[in-house]
Amino acid sequence: xxxxxxxxxxxxxxxxxxxxxxxxxxxxxxxxxxxxxxxxxxxxxxxxxxxxxxxxxxxxxxxxxxxxxxxxxxxxxxxxxxxxxxxxxxxxxxxxxxxxxxxxxxxxxxxxxxxxxxxxxxxxxxxxxxxxxxxxxxxxxxxxxxxxxxxxxxxxxxxxxxxxxxxxxxxxxxxxxxxxxxxxxxxxxxxxxxxxxxxxxxxxxxxxxxxxxxxxxxxxxx
Amino acid sequence: xxxxxxxxxxxxxxxxxxxxxxxxxxxxxxxxxxxxxxxxxxxxxxxxxxxxxxxxxxxxxxxxxxxxxxxxxxxxxxxxxxxxxxxxxxxxxxxxxxxxxxxxxxxxxxxxxxxxxxxxxxxxxxxxxxxxxxxxxxxxxxxxxxxxxxxxxxxxxxxxxxxxxxxxxxxxxxxxxxxxxxxxxxxxxxxxxxxxxxxxxxxxxxxxxxxxxxxxxxxxxxxxxxxxxxxxxxxxxxxxxxxxxxxxxxxxxxxxxxxxxxxxxxxxxxxxxxxxxxxxxxxxxxxxxxxxxxxxxxxxxxxxxxxxxxxxxxxxxxxxxxxxxxxxxxxxxxxxxxxxxxxxxxxxxxxxxxxxxxxxxxxxxxxxxxxxxxxxxxxxxxxxxxxxxxxxxxxxxxxxxxxxxxxxxxxxxxxxxxxxxxxxxxxxxxxxxxxxxxxxxxxxxxxxxxxxxxxxxxxxxxxxxxxxxxxxxxxxxxxxxxxxxxxxxxxxxxxxxxxxxxxxxxxxxxxxxxxxxxxxxxxxxxxxxxxxxxxxxxxxxxxxxxxxxxxxxxxxxxxxxxxxxxxxxxxxxxxxxxxxxxxxxxxxxxxxxxxxxxxxxxxxxxxxxxxxxxxxxxxxxxxxxxxxxxxxxxxxxxxxxxxxxxxxxxxxxxxxxxxxxxxxxxxxxxxx
Numbered sequence: 001x002x003x004x005x006x007x008x009x010x011x012x013x014x015x016x017x018x019x020x021x022x023x024x025x026x027x028x029x030x031x032x033x034x035x036x037x038x039x040x041x042x043x044x045x046x047x048x049x050x051x052x053x054x055x056x057x058x059x060x061x062x063x064x065x066x067x068x069x070x071x072x073x074x075x076x077x078x079x080x081x082x083x084x085x086x087x088x089x090x091x092x093x094x095x096x097x098x099x100x101x102x103x104x105x106x107x108x109x110x111x112x113x114x115x116x117x118x119x120x121x122x123x124x125x126x127x128x129x130x131x132x133x134x135x136x137x138x139x140x141x142x143x144x145x146x147x148x149x150x151x152x153x154x155x156x157x158x159x160x161x162x163x164x165x166x167x168x169x170x171x172x173x174x175x176x177x178x179x180x181x182x183x184x185x186x187x188x189x190x191x192x193x194x195x196x197x198x199x200x201x202x203x204x205x206x207x208x209x210x211x212x213x214x215x216x217x218x219x220x221x222x
Numbered sequence: 223x224x225x226x227x228x229x230x231x232x233x234x235x236x237x238x239x240x241x242x243x244x245x246x247x248x249x250x251x252x253x254x255x256x257x258x259x260x261x262x263x264x265x266x267x268x269x270x271x272x273x274x275x276x277x278x279x280x281x282x283x284x285x286x287x288x289x290x291x292x293x294x295x296x297x298x299x300x301x302x303x304x305x306x307x308x309x310x311x312x313x314x315x316x317x318x319x320x321x322x323x324x325x326x327x328x329x330x331x332x333x334x335x336x337x338x339x340x341x342x343x344x345x346x347x348x349x350x351x352x353x354x355x356x357x358x359x360x361x362x363x364x365x366x367x368x369x370x371x372x373x374x375x376x377x378x379x380x381x382x383x384x385x386x387x388x389x390x391x392x393x394x395x396x397x398x399x400x401x402x403x404x405x406x407x408x409x410x411x412x413x414x415x416x417x418x419x420x421x422x423x424x425x426x427x428x429x430x431x432x433x434x435x436x437x438x439x440x441x442x443x444x445x446x447x448x449x450x451x452x453x454x455x456x457x458x459x460x461x462x463x464x465x466x467x468x469x470x471x472x473x474x475x476x477x478x479x480x481x482x483x484x485x486x487x488x489x490x491x492x493x494x495x496x497x498x499x500x501x502x503x504x505x506x507x508x509x510x511x512x513x514x515x516x517x518x519x520x521x522x523x524x525x526x527x528x529x530x531x532x533x534x535x536x537x538x539x540x541x542x543x544x545x546x547x548x549x550x551x552x553x554x555x556x557x558x559x560x561x562x563x564x565x566x567x568x569x570x571x572x573x574x575x576x577x578x579x580x581x582x583x584x585x586x587x588x589x590x591x592x593x594x595x596x597x598x599x600x601x602x603x604x605x606x607x608x609x610x611x612x613x614x615x616x617x618x619x620x621x622x623x624x625x626x627x628x629x630x631x632x633x634x635x636x637x638x639x640x641x642x643x644x645x646x647x648x649x650x651x652x653x654x655x656x657x658x659x660x661x662x663x664x665x666x667x668x669x670x671x672x673x674x675x676x677x678x679x680x681x682x683x684x685x686x687x688x689x690x691x692x693x694x695x696x697x698x699x700x701x702x703x704x705x706x707x708x709x710x711x712x713x714x715x716x717x718x719x720x721x722x723x724x725x726x727x728x729x730x731x732x733x734x735x736x737x738x739x740x741x742x743x744x745x746x747x748x749x750x751x752x753x754x755x756x757x758x759x760x761x762x763x764x765x766x767x768x769x770x771x772x773x774x775x776x777x778x779x780x781x782x783x784x785x786x787x788x789x790x791x792x793x794x795x796x797x798x799x800x801x802x803x804x805x806x807x808x809x810x811x812x813x814x815x816x817x818x819x820x821x822x823x824x825x826x827x828x829x830x831x832x833x834x835x836x837x838x839x840x841x842x843x844x845x846x847x848x849x850x851x852x853x854x855x856x857x858x859x860x861x862x863x864x865x866x867x868x869x870x871x872x873x874x875x876x877x878x879x880x881x882x883x884x885x886x887x888x889x890x891x892x893x894x
Contacts, residue, residue, distance in 0.1 A: 004392060009403055069403070082386030084402040091391040 536774025592660020
């Protein structure tokens with residue numbers, strides 16, 4: 001992801017986020033998270049706290065959430081650690097957004113299994129809605145990233161949108177999901193294949209068929 | 223003590239050694255970029271690959287692999303050769319081929335190692351990565367496209383300097399080394415990352431495009447910007463000193479120097495006194511040496527003469543001046559320019575007795591009146607090591623930003639006399655307690671009060687291993703201080719005694735911190751190298767040599783005698799200090815008993831034998847009893863780290879550092 005860059009630290013950014021502080025609920029959560037780590041090792045809480053901060057930013061501006069520099073500084077102060085170490089963490093892990101992001105971050109897997117199962121169509125469908133990498137659509141809804149394998153190859157192709165995966169996609173099924181999201185609904189996460197439950201074999205099992213309904217001892221047959 | 227075999231040679235290595243160290247003990251050269259003896263092990267450059275059996279059938283990074291009993295290590299096999307070539311090729315994939323315009327050229331680890339261990343050419347034809355330049359302040363110039371991500375600079379600032387400001391952002395190929403928001407690196411040893419950088423990513427900004435390393439004459443010198451006496455290498459071309467680099471000396475500076483020691487040298491060509499001056503009708507006018515000496519010859523001071531030594535003097539100059547003043551029948555010598563009058567009858571009581579490397583082993587340290595970061599940055603690095611080993615540090619004095627934690631107990635000297643219970647218990651029960659007394663705490667009874675604390679806790683003691691531990695330390699700030707004290711540059715009442723004696727002639731040997739208004743009735747003969755405060759007050763100016771322009775003996779704050787060589791000639795009509803003093807003797811019509819530098823040195827050594835051999839001078843370990851009480855608010859004498867001596871004050875680089883780093887002025891865009 002060579003095109004990841006930290007949003008510059010401008011006076012406007014300071015003005016908007018300079019007095020960032022936990023909401024009451026998040027303050028309690030943060031306290032809880034920090035308490036998970038042994039005395040003197042509180043810095044370990046940097047990752048969950050950054051996530052919490054990102055979610056709070058997201059809730060405030062109704063987006064997926066991202067980490068402005070002043071917010072990272074806030075987390076650093078919370079944990080009494082050098083700010084550069086926080087920025088290192090935030091810039092290393094791609095699940096932390098370090099630049100403004102839309103309400104839905106559409107991450108399309110383009111790795112081989114997904115590609116073979118039609119991720120090109122999925123990407124084309126996204127592009128048709130005006131999504132492109134490193135860009136928020138004008139309505140503020142969509143951000144787009146093409147990512148590498150997300151580990152859902154058995155139900156390829158897939159996209160990850162914010163916290164949920166949508167699998168077994170076609171361009172049409174993706175449109176349904178995106179339309180639902182745009183309307184503020186919560187589409188069913190996971191596979192979009194009618195009749196498929198999770199990642200069980202499509203069209204029923206072809207191996208270990210005797211095990212479908214009851215436990216079966218195959219050992220005698222080997 | 224595991225036994226290993228390196229390329230067929232069996233040898234025993236110390237327990238805990240790495241395979242790389244084992245190979246070095248066997249005399250094998252292992253190429254490396256990220257590994258550095260004084261930093262933690264990162265293991266990310268992969269250049270040190272060797273073949274180790276038993277182990278996986280692939281080359282292993284020797285820097286991060288502990289040497290174990292019975293290992294068979296090969297550094298000369300086909301596998302190792304191929305591995306090195308491979309790593310080198312990978313490192314060079316994104317490294318630009320801009321050696322002709324790179325300041326590291328000629329002293330570049332990457333250059334040297336690619337010649338020695340790389341393959342002839344590259345098989346990479348795609349685009350190379352490009353990274354934007356990062357601002358790291360007025361001292362460090364960056365060309366981050368050249369960076370190979372060894373992270374030495376990151377580890378240095380985190381581990382040695384103790385200021386987390388450099389980090390590695392992003393990941394993989396996009397990784398970039400930067401300071402937070404590209405702010406300037408703000409600590410006193412920041413420029414050491416330039417030496418650490420194995421490539422040309424971090425280079426020296428003031429020295430940019432000045433010279434190639436092979437054009438430079440290298441002279442071994444001693445730094446005079448503080449009392450640590452860091453070992454330096456002075457690189458000069460023609461008559462100009464172009465840069466100063468640290469030399470390795472584990473007892474003194476390890477292999478670091480402060481930014482001031484490194485960068486004040488551009489002040490050596492500014493504001494120099496390059497011809498004699500006489501004050502005529504209130505104005506200093508340039509004259510010839512003859513005229514100057516004729517004027518001095520008419521002074522006839524008799525025994526009403528005194529000498530005040532500056533902070534950067536070598537022992538030879540001070541000795542020559544002492545002989546001159548003595549030949550005229552006076553013994554008014556003083557080196558503590560600001561008027562300090564602590565008791566110097568026992569040199570052990572004003573010495574850094576643990577030694578600089580010894581302070582690392584202390585387990586409880588009480589620092590009184592010393593802003594260590596500014597007064598001796600290298601000692602600060604040692605203190606940080608001590609704390610990492612578990613030492614507890616307490617400080618008395620106004621708060622400053624330590625890099626090692628520590629507890630500030632108060633700002634008044636009287637705290638020495640009534641330490642809080644937990645502090646008292648900690649230093650009393652410590653195995654190796656140490657007290658560090660800074661310049662701000664020496665006067666007003668501070669030395670005696672600290673000595674008495676030392677006596678009560680038995681700060682001089684026999685350790686379990688039979689060695690003697692003397693934890694009483696005085697941290698001086700002037701490179702000339704210990705040498706001056708050994709040569710008797712101290713009056714009982716300090717400078718006030720000299721003032722009270724109302725000398726007819728005051729020899730000011732580069733003394734730029736003296737309040738000359740007190741010497742209104744004296745003829746001030748200034749022998750120094752910079753047109754600073756001393757020269758402003760002088761009636762006669764005799765241009766002398768700076769520390770790079772004369773050979774000399776220096777004694778650092780731990781009493782270590784060190785010799786420095788002469789790198790360049792002084793500019794214009796300036797002469798070496800001792801020759802001026804020798805000529806002055808003729809002008810005054812007295813004999814001081816030497817005609818050459820060798821004669822001077824041997825006379826000095828026969829008077830103070832300790833100056834005759836390099837190494838620690840022995841002051842004994844008997845401390846005077848001390849006693850009494852101290853009081854008064856502590857105020858650190860160093861107000862601006864970058865402006866503590868006339869050379870630094872004349873240096874454009876130091877002025878810029880002071881303005882940008884300490885006084886927060888906007889960064890001046892360079893017109894590059």
